Amino acid sequence: MTQGIFITFEGIDGSGKSTQARLLAERLQFSGRKVVLTREPGGSEGAEEIRQLLLTGDPNRWSAETELLLFNAARRDHLEKTIRPALAEGAVVISDRFADSTRVYQGATRGDLRGAVEQLHSIMIGQEPDLTFIIDMDPQIALERGLARSSGEDRFEDFGLGFQETLRHGFLTLAKAHPSRCLVVDGNRAVEAVAAEVAAQFEARQ
Ligand code: ADP
Ligand code: TYD
Numbered sequence: 259m260t261q262g263i264f265i266t267f268e269g270i271d272g273s274g275k276s277t278q279a280r281l282l283a284e285r286l287q288f289s290g291r292k293v294v295l296t297r298e299p300g301g302s303e304g305a306e307e308i309r310q311l312l313l314t315g316d317p318n319r320w321s322a323e324t325e326l327l328l329f330n331a332a333r334r335d336h337l338e339k340t341i342r343p344a345l346a347e348g349a350v351v352i353s354d355r356f357a358d359s360t361r362v363y364q365g366a367t368r369g370d371l372r373g374a375v376e377q378l379h380s381i382m383i384g385q386e387p388d389l390t391f392i393i394d395m396d397p398q399i400a401l402e403r404g405l406a407r408s409s410g411e412d413r414f415e416d417f418g419l420g421f422q423e424t425l426r427h428g429f430l431t432l433a434k435a436h437p438s439r440c441l442v443v444d445g446n447r448a449v450e451a452v453a454a455e456v457a458a459q460f461e462a463r464q
Contacts, residue, residue, distance in 0.1 A: 261345060261346075262344060262345035262346070262347065262348050262349045262350060262351055263345075263350045263351070263388050263389070264341065264345060264351050264353070264385070264388050265350065265351065265352045265353070265387060265388065265389045265390070265391070265460070266352075266353045266354075266355065266356040266358065266387040266390045266391070267352070267353070267354050267355065267390075267391050267393060268356070268358045268359060268362075268390055268391070268392045268393070268429060269392055269393035269394060269395070269400075269429055269445065270395070270397055270400050270425045270426050270429065271400060271401065271422065271425075272399075272400035272401055272402070273393040273394070273395045273400045273445045274393050274395070274403075274445045274449070274452060275354050275355065275393055276297070276354050277449055278391065278393060278443075278445075278449075278452055278453060278456055279295060279297075279352050279353070279354045280295065281449070281453040281456070282453070282456055282457065282460065283295040283350075283352050285453075286350050286460075291349075291350050292347065292348060292349040292350070293349060293350045293351075293352060294344040294349045294350070294351045294352070295352050295354075296336070296340055296341070296351065296354070297353060297354035297355060298332065298333060298353060298354070298355040298356055298359065299312050299313070299328075299329060299332040299333075299355075300332065301336040301340050301341070301353065302335045302336045302338075302339035302340045303339070304332070304335040304339070305332035305333070305335045305336045305339075308328055308332040308335075311328060312325065312329065312332070322364050322368045322369060322371055323371065325363075325364055326360065326364045326371060326374060326375060326378065327378075329364065330360070330378050330379075330382050330383065333357065333360075333382075333383055334382050334383065337383060337385060341353070341385070342385075353387075356387060356390075357379055357383060357385075357386070358390060358392075358432055358440075360375055361375055361376075361379075361428075361432060362425055362428035362429055362432060363425065363428075366424075366428050367421065367424055367425065367428070386439065387439060389439055389441070389459075389460065389463060390436070390439050390440045390441065391441055391443050391456055391459070392429050392430075392432070392433050392440055392441065392442045392443065393443050393445035393452070394426065394429065394430065394442050394443065394444060394445055394446075395426075395444070395446045396446060397419055397422035397423050397425075397426055398419060399446065400422065400445075401419060401422055430442065441459055443455055443459075
C-alpha cells in the first residue's frame with residue numbers, strides 16, 4: 259500500500275504560510291498527485307469548532323496550560339478524521355500549522371511548558387511531518403500583513419510585536435533542533451520566489 263507524504267508549513271502569524279501551502283497544493287494537484295490541504299487549529303469538523311474557542315475573544319481568555327489541552331484536543335480529532343485517513347490513501351497532506359506551532363506558541367512563550375508539550379504530543383499525537391517549511395520573516399512586516407486581513411481571529415496577533423519576535427526565535431531554534439525535516443525559507447520575498455523555492459525543495463526530497 260502506498261503511504262502518503264505529510265508536509266507542514268510553520269512560522270509566525272502573517273508570514274505567508276497559507277499562501278504557500280495553497281500554492282504547493284495546487285502545483286502537486288496539477289502534476290496529478292492526490293492532495294489534501296488542511297490547517298490547524300481545525301481541519302476536521304470538531305477541530306474547527308475548537309478553533310473558534312481558541313482564536314476569538316480576549317487575549318487572556320485562556321492560560322497557556324488550557325490552550326495546550328485545547329490545541330491537542332483539536333489536533334487529535336484532525337489526525338483521526340483527516341490526516342491519517344488521507345495518508346493511508348497515499349495522499350500528500352499539506353497542513354498550514356501543526357505540532358511545531360504548539361511547541362513554539364505554548365511551549366516557550368508564557369513560562370516554560372516544553373516538557374508538558376512534548377509529553378502530551380507523544381501520548382496523544384505521536385506523528386511528525388516528513389517535511390516542514392518554516393517561513394521566516396521580519397515580525398513587523400508579518401504583523402502588518404496579518405492584521406491587514408482583519409479576520410476576527412486575531413487573539414494571538416493581539417499579543418503584539420514582542421511576542422512575535424519571541425515566536426520567530428522559537429521557530430528558528432526548533433529548525434536547528436530538527437534539521438532533517440525542517441527547512442527555513444526566507445519569506446520576505448515575492449510570493450512567486452518563495453513558492454519556487456518551496457517547490458524545488460519538495461522535489462529535491464522525492
Ligand atoms: P499566514 O498564513 O502565515 O498568516 P498568509 O499566507 O495568510 O500568511 O499571508 C498573510 C497576508 O500577506 C495575506 O494578505 C497574503 O496575501 C499576504 N502575503 C503572503 N505572502 C506574501 C508575500 N510573499 N509578499 C507580500 N504579501 C504576502
Ligand atoms: P492562523 O489562522 O493559522 O494564524 P495566522 O494565519 O495568523 O498564522 O491561526 C492560528 C493561531 O493559533 C496562530 O496565532 C497561532 C496559534 N496556534 C497556537 O498557538 N498553537 C498551535 O498549536 C496552533 C496550531 C496555532
